[in-house]
Amino acid sequence: MSIKRLSAAALAGVVAAALVAFAPTASAASDRTVKIAGWGAKSGPLRSFGVNSEAVLKAAVQAINDAGGVKLGDGTMADMELDYHDSACNADQAISVARKVESQSEALIGIGPTCSGAAAAMYGIFQKTVDDDSDTGLQFPILTDTAIRPGLAKKSQWTFRNVPNEITMYDELFKWLREQYPDVSTIYGGTETDQAHSKLTFAIVIVPMAKKHGFEWVGGGIEGVTGAVREGYENVLEVSKSSNWLLADTNFSVQARAFKKSGADMMIVSSHPFTTCGMLKEMKRQRINPKVLVGLTSSSSAETLKGCADAAEGIYIPTGFAPITEAAAMVAAAAEANGGSADLHSAAAWENAHIIKQVVEATGVMAKPETLAEDRRKMRDGLEALVNVDGLLGEIGRVQDEGESIKPYVFVQARSGDWEVVHDPR
Amino acid sequence: MSYYLGLLQLIGVHTLLGLSAYVLMLTGQLSLGQAGFFAIGAYSAGILTVIFELPILPALLAGALIAAFFAFLVGFPALRVKGLMLVVATIAFSEFVRLFFFNLSWRVPRGDIHVGPDSTNGFREIRYFVANGWSAWEITTFVWIFVILVMAALWWMDRSRAGAVLRAVGEDELAAQSAGINLTAVKVTAMTAGGFIAGIGGALYAHTATYVDHxxxxVLLATFAISYPILGGLSSVFGTLVAVIFIQGVLVEGLRFLGDWRNIVFGLLIIAAMNLKPSGLFDARTTLLLRRSVGLGGRE
Known part of the structure; x- marks a missing residue:
């Protein structure tokens, strides 16, 4: 067969398969199941985040079904059913999946996406205020597990998040470090400036919180940084003050040299696992040994230890997940069995599946095709009404008017290729 | 239904992006600057509807004109370089624009929130359509009115002397110049027209997505822009549309079910398509066959 014929055959086959994939899924299953949809980055540089979330969600759904399923409004017990989509770390794709799930499936709620930028874009297509007939945005509840950038959920009354509160976490971390290292006085650090979460958490939260607890930026501090959240954050990002790099960078020699030159007692690397490892490896190569090393919440994951356990040795990170309770340990094992790992982002997917079960049972969802719109509204109202829910590390509080959560957290340190809990403020 | 309509909106916007590169490619210029013009259109129109609270139509036209103005400015220095050097120069322009918006922070109070571009946080709240009660059907129709207008204009141009002039420059600059064609005017006009079309696309994109950031x-978006006319072929404006449907509709959306394999299959299918139709999916032969099949005649 000629190459042309092979190409034609391959092309025709895949186009046919793609067209089949476009067919609506709603009619495929109309029996009484509680359908949920998840989406996140299963391709691209942040692929591991989506893989982990899917693995944990699958485990959670399996656990719920093994325990008898979900009780519907008329007392029927129904299984939970998960459909997970790849939306990469891309706004267009997150929006497209949200529209597809809302209009082509019987999912009661969506869980995702991975990236804060994609979430910020996606939340914009939802109806801003419930019952506002002049707003034609989507009316479909979302309970995000991963996108962590502060303040996103209040964009729409249909969007909710179960993500850690970094302001509280870093406030407490630096307070604790102050007690543990009374001789440490100066700090220096850098961030991944093309990733809003890394950059903003560094400038708005981490550096001010360090200042608040008495740590001074090397060379006489940074103008405008008073220890209050956001204050002076633009000055923190000045290249004359801190170091910066990008998510796709592979060479960190210049930045590491700046770290070395600073001679700071405490060093901060605010970036995702891939660049955190690049930076830490370069710091190790240049023999930079700060007294204290602090990282970004998103790097308290298995990826960091897989990528650079030696270089990461000793780094402190606050996290919303560690296998320190029976439930958390069980989730960690279940995630691994499903080909992923549980961390502060993906573990939230487990909690989300159980929150959904709780809301379905509390609001009398019927899970029938004819009650779909009504059921989605019940889910939204139920999420808004939640005050407290059980999380893997303890009780999770809800900030109802902002759709956000207040999660328990611990401080972990990389020790001999593992994350060890060094402080548990619960 | 909102999913299919959303997909149609995306296809429409990307068709405009592809057509902006198509105009340039008729003159033999390969530009990766279309992403920059698209960004200028997106941010400008977004700022006009969100900060200045203008209606969508004047905002969109202003965004397109601003993008066209910058394309006009880029057109002159671009005359001095061609081929790969032009690609490099236009990438530099695109990156300049992207980094400008990456650093742009212009926030104004609007009720209990602040709106406007917010540097790395992106530009949220570009919600003109949904906030004014436009249905998905209305938004889709609005987008496609512009797509059809642009396609019709280019289709008509292709059959006029202007189209012949553009193609003459693209085929052989020296011969065109010998025939009295003003290369500067043709190339700068094509660049400006491309910028205008990309600006419309960007403005529509920002308002359908409700959010843009750097x-x-x-460069990936710029690569898509030139991929559409290359894959679709330069013999007709419809080639770009076919390529956008193939890439955005079939490969990006249709193959989502393949999960992790999607990107690999994506690349392989592009190679297969180019091997099967080296002059584009909608090449001269396909155009001729289609014309004959609808009774419009046509010669080999």
Whole structure:
């Protein structure tokens, strides 16, 4: 067969398969199941985040079904059913999946996406205020597990998040470090400036919180940084003050040299696992040994230890997940069995599946095709009404008017290729 | 239904992006600057509807004109370089624009929130359509009115002397110049027209997505812009539309079910399509066959 014929055959086959994939899924299953949809980055540089979330969600759904399923409004017990989509770390794709799930499936709620930028874009297509007939945005509840950038959920009354509160976490971390290292006085650090979460958490939260607890930026501090959240954050990002790099960078020699030159007692690397490892490896190569090393919440994951356990040795990170309770340990094992790992982002997917079960049972969802719109509204109202829910590390509080959560957290340190809990403020 | 309509909106916007590169490619210029013009249109129109609270139509036209103005400015220095050097120069322009918006922070109070571009946080709240009660059907129709207008204009141009002039420059600059064609005027006009079309596309994109940030306008978007006319072929404006449907509709959306394999299959299918139709999916032969099949005649 000629190459042309092979190409034609391959092309025709895949186009046919793609067209089949476009067919609506709603009619495929109309029996009484509680359908949920998840989406996140299963391709691209942040692929591991989506893989982990899917693995944990699958485990959670399996656990719920093994325990008898979900009780519907008329007392029927129904299984939970998960459909997970790849939306990469891309706004267009997150929006497209949200529209597809809302209009082509019987999912009661969506869980995702991975990236804060994609979430910020996606939340914009939802109806801003419930019952506002002049707003034609989507009316479909979302309970995000991963996108962590502060303040996103209040964009729409249909969007909710179960993500850690970094302001509280870093406030407490630096307070604790102050007690543990009374001789440490100066700090220096850098961030991944093309990733809003890394950059903003560094400038708005981490550096001010360090200042608040008495740590001074090397060379006489940074103008405008008073220890209050956001204050002076633009000055923190000045290249004359801190170091910066990008998510796709592979060479960190210049930045590491700046770290070395600073001679700071405490060093901060605010970036995702891939660049955190690049930076830490370069710091190790240049023999930079700060007294204290602090990282970004998103790097308290298995990826960091897989990528650079030696270089990461000793780094402190606050996290919303560690296998320190029976439930958390069980989730960690279940995630691994499903080909992923549980961390502060993906573990939230487990909690989300159980929150959904709780809301379905509390609001009398019927899970029938004819009650779909009504059921989605019940889910939204139920999420808004939640005050407290059980999380893997303890009780999770809800900030109802902002759709956000207040999660328990611990401080972990990389020790001999593992994350060890060094402080548990619960 | 909102999913299919959303997909149609995306296809429409990307068709405009592809057509902006198509005009340039008729003159033999390969530009990766279309992402920059698209970004200018997106941010400008967004700022006009969100900060200045203008209606969508004047905002969109202003965004397109601003993008066209910058394309006009880029057109002159671009005359001095061609081929790969032009590609490099236009990438530099695109990156300049992207980094400008990456650093742009212009926030104004609007009720209990602040709106406007917010540097790395992106530009949220570009909600003109949904906030004014436009249905998905209305938004889709609005987008496609512009797509059809642009396609019709280019289709008509292709059959006029202007189209012949553009193609003459694209085929052989020296011969065209010998025939009295002003290369500067033709190339700068094509660049400006491309900027205008990309600006319309960007403005529509910002309002259908409701959010833009610098990561929307990377080199990947610029690569998509030139891929559409290359894959679709330069013999007709419809080639670009076919390529956008193939890439955005079939490969990006249709193959989502393949999960991790999607990107690999994506690349392989592009190679297969180019091997099967080296002059584009909608090449001269296909155009001729289609014309004959609808009774419009046509010669080999």
């Amino acid at each position: 990561l929307t306008f990377t």
